[in-house]
Amino acid sequence: MGQQSQTNIVQELPTILGVIGLFIIASLYWTEPGWEGALVIRNATTLSLPFATIITVGLLIRRHARNIIRREETTPYDAITIGSAVLIVLLGLVGGMADPTMAALYANVNVIGTMAVISAISISVFSPMIRIYRAKTPIMGFLILLSILALFTYTPIGEMIHPAIPRLGDFVQIWISGASDSAFWISTYIGAVALITRMILLKERLRP
């Protein structure tokens, strides 16, 4: 067991060193006067971002085209996805964001669609709250109390009942929710750096 762990650490040593190296390079962006090499890498990364977008669009179209060729059941969906993607790409290439058709599509389809989806998600949150929020365990009871506290904090109800209620809600929001959210993002960033490092070291399969 001990030898197995040792072997794994040795195998992952390049990744570990790579992650540390990337952190050091990234940190050097923020120092004054800074390290010119870090700025060059940062600029190169910035310039490469559009290529990642192009590759992603290409992969999206390829995936759905493959479904159509194989006559999968999802063909209508695949055709709409490819059609809309190609249309937007062509409009963008011809007229850019200033193109009136592109602007109209964004204003009347994308914006409205995004807000409709977000509204639907918000409304659908009520569904589990009403149907399955039952205090079957102490933890579930605690979560229900926190939910009610949040509802009372962000509306005038809490203040009307007692001024301490919104204060308590703010405390939960700032310290408990805030800290856990930060922990989530920090761990996500570390994971992303580790993944990028492994990709650079060709330890990850890049085929979609």
Place this chain on the structure above:
Amino acid sequence: MNIKWKDTRLIYLVIFLVIFGTSLTPITLPLPVVQWSKEFYKVIDEGVTVSVNPDNPRHFAGVKEGTRVMILNSGETAKLWGDMSEAVKAVWTDLRRRGAHILLWSSSVDNQAILDKYLIPYFYGLDPQSHSDYGVSFVDLGFVAGGNALLEQWRTSLRAITPVDRYGNSLADIPMMQNFDAMRIDCDLIIGLDARGLESIYVIRYNTPVLEMGGTDSAGYLALSYTAGYFQGMIMGQRGGAEYEFLSGIPGRASAYMLNSMAIALIVTVAIVVGNIQYLMSRRET
């Protein structure tokens, strides 16, 4: 028609009717103002001294005639707009009332589109660049790709890599932009719309005052930067809009929207409590 009164879908119908009814007859309710909203308004009204970098404290005297304010429309604004709209309108109204010079940047096409549809026409009409304020107290860079890397580069010179506004006008020829180039020193105040990462780019090194606006749930991830002292104030969601309307005296709709929120919160709370009482009673019977 056979109505089943135990059908939980009736609750959604009630919620819809309550939202509809309270929107028709809005009533302004008393609302506690949280500390980060008070400080947001105080920064705009009275100013603040930022000394995150103790070697070079920076004093900001509040928004006055000609104060250079950059608004970074760079977070999830497009998705959160339903919860941010009235707050942004109230703050923008206040900035214009005080004579601020507003420079707007959108980090994505979605973010630009949402302001084009719901905010810019409200203040500057359907053809903003023909408005008398354009170039004098308002300039729109539109969507410029690059995210926080762009902000990092703008700190030394905006015009060096972004020479034109969204309409193709040379920034060098726009009156408002004559003393608005090196963002680390030329920008008096930054207001982020759900923007992240501004602490490391501007606050830690240059003590630039930064305020944040976001949806209610943005507070979860922005709050730590506020409590750590990087953000000088925050306005979150329609509640924040109502608070800003109260603090600034600017009339708006956010205060009235709180009636909707309260009604929905009451219905959901009652439904949760009743459901749990039913659950406890059924468990005792078995």
